[in-house]
Every structure is written in structure tokens, then in C-alpha cells.
Amino acid sequence: MSQEKQILFEKDELGRTISRMAHEILEKAASPGDLVLIGIRSRGVYLARRIARKIRDISKITLPVGVIDVTPYRDDRAHDPDAKTAGALEAQVRVDDKTVVLIDDVIFRGRTIRAAMDAVARLGQPKRILVAALVDRGSRELPIRADVVGKNSDASQGERVNVMLEECDGVDQVSVTRWQSRSAV
């Protein structure tokens, strides 16, 4: 299906970008102690952990990292209790009066972030919510912005941005691939 592949980031650049994002997040926070990072499952979580590590290196502060899952809760697994705990939220984070940074790999239409904001509201009342994304594809369908962006991409509607991370894909790479519309079949 994929025809050509354009590389946005390789390993080294990805590391530098994450480092820059960590600095920007620190700059935007009134005090670093206020920050809570929340990764959006699943790649946002790995990114959140990497950013948290970077921030620890920079400022010696260990930030809490939470996880939000905005994928629909799959009902076919509802009667299997093991399946549920497998991807469970690892750390319940306190968000009241904190600056929450929602972290995702790609921000595109804005729908995930909107859903994530509702999910955060269920955890408590944060003072502020910021959004950090590794890649901003633009083409928003909702009035949502990203505050910290790793790289802007002008990938078109027919293209796909693939974020691969060592933690889950064995390699650090961000690429754009073109794919033919399936509806043509």
C-alpha cells in the first residue's frame, strides 16, 4: 500500500527534539514543581516518560507521569478481567491546581486532545492544561492548539505520519508515507 517514505526524524534528531521540548515545557511552567505530565496512550506515554527523564536531568525534579487512554473501551474484552489490568493506568496522578501537560506523538485534527481534556477533567481541576506533540500536522478540525511542538509537518490528508519509538517498535524514527486510498479498491 505504501509507495514512498520520507524520513522526518532519525534517532539523534529525535533525542535533540525531545530535549528541546523538555526545555520549552519547563519555560512555560510558572514553577516546575507544578507540572504533571500525562501521556496519551500509547506512544504519548513513552514520550512523556522520555520528557520526564530529560526534565529530571535538567532540573533534578522528578515529575509525576500519568496515562490517559482515549481509545474506546473495547467491550469484547469486558468480561475478561485480565485484559483490563494489562493496559491499566499505572500511576493515578493528582492534577488539582497543577499545570497538566498532555503529551501525544502526533496532533492532527484535535479530536484526541479534546477527548483527553474531558478525561483530565475527570481526574480533577488543573490550573492549566498545555499540549505537547512531537509532530503537528496542522489541518485542525477543532479550535485546539499545541503549545509545544517538536516539528511541524505539512503531510497531506492522504499521507500518514508514522512515529516509531524504541520502547514499542524497536527503533526511533518518524516518517511520512503516502498511501493509496482504500476506497479506490
Next chain:
Amino acid sequence: MRNLLSIADLTNDEIDEIFDLADGADKLRTDKSAADQIMATLFYEPSTRTRLSFESSMHRLGGAVISCSDMKASSAVKGESLADTARVVSSYADVMVVRHYWDGAVQAMAEHANVPVVNAGDGSREHPTQTLCDLYTLKKEKGELRGLTVVVCGDLKNGRTVHSLVFALARFGAHVVTLAANGMELPHYVLERLEREYGYSLAPVASDDLSGVVTETDALYLTPKQPHQLALFTQVDAAMQSRLNTMVSGLRYDAFYMTRKQKERMKEGTTGGTYPTIGPSFLKEHRFKDTVVMHPLPRVDELSPEVDKDRRGIYFKQAANGVPVRMALLKFLLNRRETKRIAGKRTASFYESPERLGPKCTNPNCVTVTEPASTRRRFELLSGGPGGALLLGCIYCNHRFKVQFVGHVKSKRYCAYDIALADTIRGWLKKDELAIFDSIKEAEELGYEPYKSGPQRTVMDEQEIQAAVREMSRQILRECQDPDRLLILGIRTKGSYLAQRIAGELAAQRRQKPEAGEIELYGAGDEMRRIFPDDEDAPALNLKDREIILVDDVIYTGRTVKSALSILFRSGRPQSVRLAVLIDRGHREVPVKPDYVGKHIPSSEKERVRVKLREAEHDEKDKVVIYSMISPAETQAETIA
């Protein structure tokens, strides 16, 4: 002494206790458990089942029943207050069962009664004993409530039984799928409470008829929160949507709970649209072979007669269970006549006006409005509403509305509520020095003087506002994909005026009026309606695949827009939402960004930006003014010094 006003008055253990008593109803009967006791029934609204089953229950317990056959023939017509009726009837009976057409009326009576009071339905609010019967029937049929999937369908907006039922199912850990008739979705406050108190999450799924459940439903799916897992169903993208459909088809439905169209509670001209019904085609579907069909009765035409003969139609059983359950409840309450009332099941801070005048509930059917003399004007004070608003929640009808003006009791000063005052006001509330007013007139009537705000300066005049609206409209038209799908939605109230102006501009530019509506974030918070109703019978606004332009006057923290987005996505599946604001003053607290801005006005947090529109202000021209807020705390210090 205990009352049953809301299903929330009973703990899960107590509900189980009542069910155990109901299982032993025969024993309660032979024991004559309520011998020498009297139950009074006061029904201000017609009822057959509820009233007869209560009276039958009391007779079977060996007690006696007194009642007024028609409240219209009672002293209520002579103008006797609810409070007086409650006091008087208390001395005639040992327990009172009341149904009333005002929201919160039964609670008002309970406050003045000396005997337990049971709510048999108050306005469009709650009907807890029906809920007990429903839960009992479900439990009898299915064994356990936890883990059941119950579809509630039909009129979910006006049906009081449905609201009570959904909360109760949530408490017992059942899954709820809602299948609302068009425009009769669960009110926003019900959803909010489900989320806040029970950790339920939901997703829009869409349809008009039950056979469509599999492929597309207009329903919300709610599920109990898993320990340490946040599950959220939402519309994310096409792939996600198809997974959602798979999920819905994979569901095992344990029960369908049908409701009747509540014609008597609907406004004229809102009865259009289709209503879900259950008939032979439902019964033939294999996947519904173990699905029971419930209905609180009376029914109109939602259930076809075929269902009556089927083993799955259990609504007559459900009605029959009304007697053992109500016997159990009466026994339960009469047993507890000597126990002290459990106070403070809620922890929120209550506000009761220290002044003779104060805020009034904005729900016209609330007992505090219809008969203020029988009530105490007490409210829950909730901070952190959209836009940092301070909200009052009526404890009688649960209606919410915005605080308009605040005053300081000791210094007799008042000002309009502003988010910048939040901390100061919390301090006043702690010391009982907070007065809340609905209007300046009220404050001045009590001799309050305004806090002086700093000098005003005009940052936009009439022409500039007009030019900005025109330019935004041009951009909107240029950037929209399909002008016929545009929906201009203003956030009430100033956003609505601007939305109308934008719609007017668009009409002038393309000679066709786009659809315009408004969204209400306060009150029940689920109101979305047309601004220009061309047709009285027009169905509710359809958001599906629309290009929505959300309009507000000023964007500041962004929280208002965030709340509006939440409501939009609960109500439908728009193709896109873009945001138009007249003024962007910065200081965002959530990641929301307007697409169209009339003017950027960088301002400090101590300043207030006010958009004045001729639609809202009397004899004033359009303008935008900015002034700095003098903190009431500072002026107080001055006067003391």
C-alpha cells in the same frame, strides 16, 4: 426519621435491605407489620399505579390509609401552603406519600413534616420508588445488577424515572446504553453527575430506531470506571468509529427499558421526530433472545401487543412488584422513625442569603419560585464553572445558574462577579459575609453601594465592531468547505447576539441565511436551540457532519469554549468546529485557540474587558471597554485605614 426524596437518600446496603424485606413480603403481611399505623397519600397529580400500589401495600401491612381523593378539592385550592399542609397532615398520619407537579415540592414538604415523607414523583425531577421497583425487577430477573447492560430508550429528557434509574444503575455497577428519541437526550447535568460521582464515561454512537442499534445509534454509551483505568469513548477518527460499531454489535443486552413520551411535560411544538418502539422484529432477533423489556407504564404506543405475550415482556411483573417493594419501603421507613436524620450526605458548601433579598432559582417550575414561602433559599455554591464562573445549584430542583452580583455584608458594597474576585469571595463566604444578588436593583434596594472600578477606556467602537464582525464573516465563508452545512452557534448570551450578527452578514454575502443556534452552558446546561426558528415543529438541531462556527464575545482562559466543546461532542458528531471571538485577551489556561478573532487586546489579569452590545444594554451603543478591577479587599483596607 428518614425520608425518601431521592434515590440518593438510600445507600446500596439499604437498598439491598429493602429488597430482602420485599422478598419476605408474605411474612410482612402475616405479621401485620404496620398495624395501628396510618399512611396519608397526597397526590397533586394524577396517578393510578403508584397511588394504588402504595395504598395496597399499607393495607397489606395491616395499616390504614387516609387520602384526599382529589387534591383540587382540598384546601390547596384555598391557597394553603405546602408547609402548612405538611405540618397538618403530619399530625394525622405516621407516614406521608406525596406526588406534586413542581420540582422540589416534596422536599419542601418534608422540611416541614414531622413524619417520614416519600416522594412519589416531583415535577420532572425524581421518582425514587419507581426506581426501586425497576431495580428489584431487574435483580429478580437477572440475578445481579453488577455487569448488566441496560438500554434505556425513548424520552430521556423529561422522564423522571429514567434519571433516577440511570443513577441507581450506575451505583450498582451496571452498564447503561442510552437510546434517545431525537431531541430527547439525557440532560447535561445528569451526564455530568454520572461522570463526577460514578466515573462513567460516554461516547456518542447514533439512531432513530432500535433495529439500527447495531450499525448506528444516537445513544451514549456509559460504562463504570475500571479500577485504575480511564475509559473514554469518543469520536476520534474513522477507524475508531468503526471499532465503536463493532463494539456495539458485540454487546450483550440484558434489558431494554422503554419510556413513554412525556407529552404533558413538553412544550408545544416539540413533539416532532420519530420515537423508538419495540415490536415483532425486535422479538425475532436472535441477539435479543435473553433481553427483557421493561416499561414503567402507562404506555402509549411504544410497545406492540406482541410483546405482551412474549416471556421477555416483563412490565406487568414490574408493576406487580410495586406492592412488595413499597411494603418493604414503608416497613423500612417506619422502623426508622426514631433514628436521627443523617445530615450532610453532600460535602459542598451551602449558601443561604444573609440578606432579605438574594438569588432566586431560574427554573420556573421550581418550588422555590412557585411557592417561596414554604422553602428556605439554600444553594450549593460551585466554583469552577465554565469561564471561571461561580454557580449556584438549587438544592430543591438541582438547577444551576450563574452568580451575577456579589456584595460584602459588612461594608455594604457590591460589584459584578468576576473571576478575579474568586479568592476574595471564598474568604467572605467562610466568614458568612457574602451576599449574592441577581440584579443591581436588589443590591441597591438593600442599601449597597458599588465598588468603584477604575477608569474605563473604550477599545472598540460601534464601527470597529461592525467591521470586525463583517471581516470574520468573510473569512468564515472563504474557509468553509460547504456553506450549506454551516451552523453558527453562539454561546449564550453575548455569543448568541454575535452569532446572529454573523449569520446576518453571511446572509447578506451569499443571499441565503445559514442556520444559527445557541448553546447554554448554565442552568441545566444542555440547551441547544435555533435562534431563528423558521418552523415551530422543527426537530432539534442536528450536529452530524456540520461545520460549526462557535461564537463568543471574549476569550480569556478558554474554559468556556472547552465546556461548549464537551457539550457539542455529547450531542452529535460535527465535521468540524471553528471558533470565532470578538476579543482575544490572552491568558489561556486550556489549549484552545480561536480561528477568527475580531481584535487582540492584550490585558492584565487585573483588568476586565467588557463587550457591550445594544441587544443587551439599554440605550447604549456597541462598544468594548476595558477597566482595571479594584479588588474589594483593597478598598476595604482603605476604608478601615
